[in-house]
Amino acid sequence: MVNVSKAMIMAAGVGSRLEPLTDGIPKPLVPIVNKPVMDIMFEKLASIGIEKVIANTHYLADQIINRYKTNNFNIAFNYIFEENLSGTAGGLKKCQFFFEQGETFLVMSADGLTDADIKRGIEIHNNSNAIATIGIKKIDTEQIPNFGVVVTDKDGYIIEFQEKPSIDEAKSNFINTGIYIFDYKIFDYIPENTFYDFAKNVFPKLLEERAINTFEIEEYWSDIGTIEQYKQSTSDVLEGECKIGSEILCNKISKTKLPDDICMGGYGTIGKNCKIGQNVTLINAIIWDDVEIGNDITIENAVICNKAKILCNIKDVIVPKNQIINEVVTNRT
Numbered sequence: 001m002v003n004v005s006k007a008m009i010m011a012a013g014v015g016s017r018l019e020p021l022t023d024g025i026p027k028p029l030v031p032i033v034n035k036p037v038m039d040i041m042f043e044k045l046a047s048i049g050i051e052k053v054i055a056n057t058h059y060l061a062d063q064i065i066n067r068y069k070t071n072n073f074n075i076a077f078n079y080i081f082e083e084n085l086s087g088t089a090g091g092l093k094k095c096q097f098f099f100e101q102g103e104t105f106l107v108m109s110a111d112g113l114t115d116a117d118i119k120r121g122i123e124i125h126n127n128s129n130a131i132a133t134i135g136i137k138k139i140d141t142e143q144i145p146n147f148g149v150v151v152t153d154k155d156g157y158i159i160e161f162q163e164k165p166s167i168d169e170a171k172s173n174f175i176n177t178g179i180y181i182f183d184y185k186i187f188d189y190i191p192e193n194t195f196y197d198f199a200k201n202v203f204p205k206l207l208e209e210r211a212i213n214t215f216e217i218e219e220y221w222s223d224i225g226t227i228e229q230y231k232q233s234t235s236d237v238l239e240g241e242c243k244i245g246s247e248i249l250c251n252k253i254s255k256t257k258l259p260d261d262i263c264m265g266g267y268g269t270i271g272k273n274c275k276i277g278q279n280v281t282l283i284n285a286i287i288w289d290d291v292e293i294g295n296d297i298t299i300e301n302a303v304i305c306n307k308a309k310i311l312c313n314i315k316d317v318i319v320p321k322n323q324i325i326n327e328v329v330t331n332r333t
C-alpha cells in the first residue's frame with residue numbers, strides 16, 4: 001500500500017452561512033463541544049499517519065496560522081495566504097509546491113466533521129487507476145436538494161454529478177463529502193493563476209477519462225455549513241453518533257465553575273472562563289468562552305458566542321461575540 005503522509009486542508013472560506021458564529025472567528029476554528037473543528041481534523045489526520053499538512057487561508061488567516069504553526073499533533077504545518085480566493089481547485093494549485101511528483105495525497109474541507117475510514121479510501125484509490133477518489137455518503141432522500149449528488153457505475157467510478165437536484169430529478173442519494181484522495185497528476189488538470197473549481201472545471205474532464213473513483217463513507221460525516229447543521233453536529237457528538245465523541249466529551253464543560261443549582265438539559269455545552277449566575281437553566285444551549293449569564297436566566301435552543309453577556313431569558317437565538325442581551329429576544333436563529 002502506498003504511504004500517504006501529506007494532506008491539504010481547504011480553510012480559506014468566509015463561512016457566511018454560519019454568520020454570526022463566524023463574526024471574528026474563521027469557520028475552521030468554530031468549536032464542536034469546545035474543540036475547534038480543525039483540531040478534531042488534525043487529530044484524525046495524525047491517527048492515520050499524516051505527518052505534513054498545508055492549508056490555504058484567507059478569512060482571518062492569522063488565527064489559523066497562529067494556532068497551528070506550532071501544535072501538539074506531531075504534524076508539520078504549512079500554509080499559503082490567498083489575498084483573492086481562487087476556487088477549490090485553484091487553491092490546491094497554489095499548494096502544488098508542497099507535494100512531490102508521483103505522490104498520492106489527501107485533500108479535505110476544514111468544515112467537515114467525520115470519523116470516516118480514510119485509510120480504506122486510500123487503499124481503494126491505490127488499487128484503482130483513478131486520478132481522484134472521492135468519499136461519498138448515502139443520505140436520506142429529503143436531504144438531496146441540499147447537496148451535490150454523485151452517480152456511479154457498478155464499479156464505483158463516477159459517471160455523473162448533479163448539483164443540488166430536486167428529489168424527483170436525483171439519480172442517486174450519494175453525495176460528495178469533500179474528502180479527496182488525489183494523485184499528483186491532478187495538477188495537470190488545473191491551470192495556474194486561474195479561478196478554478198473541482199466540481200465545475202476539473203471533475204468534468206476527469207469524467208471523460210473515467211478517472212474518478214469513490215469510496216463509501218459508512219461512518220459519521222457532517223458538513224458544518226449552516227447554523228442548524230452546527231447545532232445538529234454538536235448534538236450528534238454528545239449523543240455518541242460520531243466516534244470522536246468519546247474523545248472530547250470531557251470538554252462538554254471546560255474550565256468553568258458551575259453553581260450548584262444550575263439545570264442543564266439537551267445537548268448543552270459550556271466553554272471556559274464563563275460566569276454563570278444562580279438559578280440558571282440551559283436547554284440545548286451551546287455556550288462559548290468568556291460568556292456571562294445573570295441570575296434567574298433560562299436559555300433555550302441558543303448559541304452564545306465568546307464574551308457575550310446574557311441578562312434576560314432568551315430562546316431560539318444566536319448571540320454574536322461581545323453582545324449584551326438585556327431584553328427578551330426570540331427567533332433569531
